Amino acid sequence: MSGPLQLGPLRPNGKGVSMLLSPSLLFIVVLLLGPLVLLGRYSLNHFEPGQFMVQGFTAENYGRFFSDPFYRGVLFRTIWIAVLSTIICLVLGILPAYFIARVQSAKWKSLLLIMVILPLFMGNAVRVAGWMVLLADRGLINAFMQAVGLTQEPVQMLYTGTAVLVGIISVNLPFMIITLQSVIEGIDRPLEEAGLNLGANHFQMFRRVLLPLMMPGVITGTVLCFILAMNAYATPLLIGGPKFQMMAPAVYEQITRSSNWPFGAALAFVLMASTLFLTVFSSWAMGRKSPAPAKAHA
Amino acid sequence: MKSFQISSALYRFVVFATLLFVITPLIAVIWVSGFSNKVISFPPQGYSFDWYLNAWRLDTFREGFWLSLKVSLMSTAIGMLVGVPAALAMVRGNFPGKAFVSTLLMSPMMIPGVVAGSALYVYFIQFELLSTVQVAATLPGLIAAHSVLTIPWIVRLVVASLISNGNQIEEAALNLGATPWTVIRRVTLPMARPGLVAGGLFSFIVSFTDLEKSIFLVGPGSTTLPIAIVNYLEWNLDPTVSAVATIQILMIGAALVFSDRYVKLSRAF
Numbered sequence: 350m351s352g353p354l355q356l357g358p359l360r361p362n363g364k365g366v367s368m369l370l371s372p373s374l375l376f377i378v379v380l381l382l383g384p385l386v387l388l389g390r391y392s393l394n395h396f397e398p399g400q401f402m403v404q405g406f407t408a409e410n411y412g413r414f415f416s417d418p419f420y421r422g423v424l425f426r427t428i429w430i431a432v433l434s435t436i437i438c439l440v441l442g443i444l445p446a447y448f449i450a451r452v453q454s455a456k457w458k459s460l461l462l463i464m465v466i467l468p469l470f471m472g473n474a475v476r477v478a479g480w481m482v483l484l485a486d487r488g489l490i491n492a493f494m495q496a497v498g499l500t501q502e503p504v505q506m507l508y509t510g511t512a513v514l515v516g517i518i519s520v521n522l523p524f525m526i527i528t529l530q531s532v533i534e535g536i537d538r539p540l541e542e543a544g545l546n547l548g549a550n551h552f553q554m555f556r557r558v559l560l561p562l563m564m565p566g567v568i569t570g571t572v573l574c575f576i577l578a579m580n581a582y583a584t585p586l587l588i589g590g591p592k593f594q595m596m597a598p599a600v601y602e603q604i605t606r607s608s609n610w611p612f613g614a615a616l617a618f619v620l621m622a623s624t625l626f627l628t629v630f631s632s633w634a635m636g637r638k639s640p641a642p643a644k645a646h647a
Numbered sequence: 648m649k650s651f652q653i654s655s656a657l658y659r660f661v662v663f664a665t666l667l668f669v670i671t672p673l674i675a676v677i678w679v680s681g682f683s684n685k686v687i688s689f690p691p692q693g694y695s696f697d698w699y700l701n702a703w704r705l706d707t708f709r710e711g712f713w714l715s716l717k718v719s720l721m722s723t724a725i726g727m728l729v730g731v732p733a734a735l736a737m738v739r740g741n742f743p744g745k746a747f748v749s750t751l752l753m754s755p756m757m758i759p760g761v762v763a764g765s766a767l768y769v770y771f772i773q774f775e776l777l778s779t780v781q782v783a784a785t786l787p788g789l790i791a792a793h794s795v796l797t798i799p800w801i802v803r804l805v806v807a808s809l810i811s812n813g814n815q816i817e818e819a820a821l822n823l824g825a826t827p828w829t830v831i832r833r834v835t836l837p838m839a840r841p842g843l844v845a846g847g848l849f850s851f852i853v854s855f856t857d858l859e860k861s862i863f864l865v866g867p868g869s870t871t872l873p874i875a876i877v878n879y880l881e882w883n884l885d886p887t888v889s890a891v892a893t894i895q896i897l898m899i900g901a902a903l904v905f906s907d908r909y910v911k912l913s914r915a916f
Binding site: 359360361362363365366368369370372373374376377380381382383384385387388391441442444445448459461463464465466467468470471472473474475476477478479480481482483485487488489492493519522523526576579580582583586587597600601604605610613614617618620621624 | 658659661662665666668669670671672673674675676679686687688689690728729730732733735736739740741742748751752754755757758759760761762763765766767768769770773791792794795798802814817821827830831835849852853855856857858859862863872873874876877880881884888889892895896899900903904907
């Protein structure tokens with residue numbers, strides 16, 4: 350009885366598709382794209398303190414951003430921390446990812462995976478609270494160092510750039526490990542063994558066989574970690590303290606505390622644009638430079 | 648034959664040290680929450696559960712917890728209502744511009760929280776000025792913002808479980824005379840159950856722990872739990888905040904272990 354035309358919602362086309370998709374797309378257009386367009390428009394407005402909004406069409410907010418050494422410094426510091434933390438995440442992430450992908454016992458594998466995934470879903474507030482407990486003057490690390498006699502006085506670790514870097518790395522590392530792990534899992538073990546049998550040592554095998562094959566995962570993980578680091582809010586705010594300014598807390602500060610929407614909007618767009626530009630550029634560069642597996646000869 | 652030495656001691660040490668580095672902050676928080684000390688210091692003078700009671704007595708944490716729970720349950724429900732049909736269309740439908748629509752559906756995941764949050768804040772207030780209806784700093788406004796956050800997770804996980812099932816059973820049901828809606832209700836949705844459960848749980852977690860987007864949208868005097876934690880940490884570092892953090896860790900840990908039974912956690916990425 351039921352001809353193909355009556356399949357309706359199961360094989361939706363035309364009207365059916367738009368019926369199924371329109372609620373979610375409406376949400377995204379009204380509550381994400383619309384606000385972003387408005388924010389972009391606001392970044393071109395003129396600001397007068399005390400007045401809510403002064404319509405205008407000017408690039409003065411962007412001009413102020415790039416001519417003010419303070420804000421240029423905030424941007425460069427953010428980029429520097431993001432680049433450095435991403436590189437360290439990549440270096441630190443490869444071995445655990447490989448181990449988890451290749452470990453034989455299923456039990457071990459799920460235990461290790463849970464160890465990586467649990468912190469990932471805990472939220473930034475909680476993870477940063479953990480780092481504060483570790484790094485505080487009377488925190489665990491200082492207590493340990495004093496107990497074993499490494500220092501007499503507590504070492505100031507909170508409110509330093511290094512602490513922010515360490516915090517961001519530990520927050521983002523699980524993303525890198527999970528991404529690399531899933532890619533390595535898809536690479537056939539015999540390919541590695543073939544490389545080794547043909548006389549490559551482990552490092553050569555890694556460089557000529559494994560790395561080229563896992564390049565898609567390297568790019569995805571790197572992009573993910575970089576974006577997360579560029580936009581880190583809680584870590585620089587709480588671990589960096591007032592002296593160590595990064596972009597995301599600065600956006601919050603301008604929009605809500607200073608109520609300077611045009612400048613805050615410009616900050617947000619500079620942050621988003623620089624993230625996007627560096628992301629596209631680095632994945633292009635990595636895709637180009639990834640060693641071609643076909644030409645490998647030891 | 649040489650093979651990669653997965654058993655070498657140094658290799659194992661490096662792997663475990665790295666994993667420890669990731670998980671130590673959480674262990675430290677849980678440990679400290681049981682200290683009886685007034686100020687965090689090691690080793691502890693003794694152990695007690697007083698900080699949990701103290702956390703519960705503080706309005707900001709108790710109310711923050713309820714607000715977070717309310718917002719994440721509501722936004723997950725809304726996300727399901729709009730996300731599941733979208734997943735169905737993405738898997739079974741054939742239409743031009745599918746790749747573009749897929750990018751749109753995933754975009755809430757890709758726009759940084761601080762940028763999306765500040766954009767929504769400005770947007771809500773602009774709306775208020777035009778319509779005199781307040782949205783910013785209200786519960787519906789916060790729920791709306793979080794609903795958008797849940798869409799990519801639900802779409803992604805439901806799509807994954809629908810794809811792996813194929814559609815032969817649906818066709819069989821249709822041939823046996825079921826109406827399309829009955830098939831969806833009795834066949835398609837039960838088959839997508841792992842994706843629905845995992846998508847729902849992940850959405851709940853993402854919403855419950857969201858910080859960057861919510862900081863712009865909460866009202867004066869009412870905060871979500873993560874914001875309450877950050878505000879508290881700006882001025883204090885004592886075992887109270889670790890008790891709060893521990894409760895969140897245990898809750899989300901339980902949700903993750905539960906969802907692992909439906910969809911292997913590592914597949915969610």
